[in-house]
Amino acid sequence: MTLASLHDQLLAVNAAIPPQGPASNLDIDEEGETTMGMLRIISHRGDDRLLWNEQDALAGDAEAIAALREVERIFAQERARGATAFRVEPGKSIERLGQFDPQASQIIMVPRVVGG
Numbered sequence: 001m002t003l004a005s006l007h008d009q010l011l012a013v014n015a016a017i018p019p020q021g022p023a024s025n026l027d028i029d030e031e032g033e034t035t036m037g038m039l040r041i042i043s044h045r046g047d048d049r050l051l052w053n054e055q056d057a058l059a060g061d062a063e064a065i066a067a068l069r070e071v072e073r074i075f076a077q078e079r080a081r082g083a084t085a086f087r088v089e090p091g092k093s094i095e096r097l098g099q100f101d102p103q104a105s106q107i108i109m110v111p112r113v114v115g116g
Helices: 003-016 021-025 054-058 062-080
Strands: 037-043 046-052 084-087 095-097 106-110
Touching: 037 062, 046 062, 054 062, 062 084, 062 106
Parallel strands: 037 106
Antiparallel strands: 037 046, 084 095, 084 106
């Protein structure tokens, strides 16, 4: 599988999966930008979604700090298993990530694809 075909599949997955639950109601700041980030982990079950709020974590909110640490841990765990991470921002090109970015509004992790 080439990076271009993986990119095309990622675009298709992102377009095909409608927002669910709290992820569809991300907090919006005064400039109209999201203040919460979402990590989507693609798997055989569909996608798992984890949310964090960097602003609240920086302000010292214990629950937000714990959520951010958990998302960072899961990101590192999935990368260690071979998953590829992509930052997906509305109106911007998809960007491959090597490390977790708490300022990203959405990160999608695609598991290692094994061809035959």
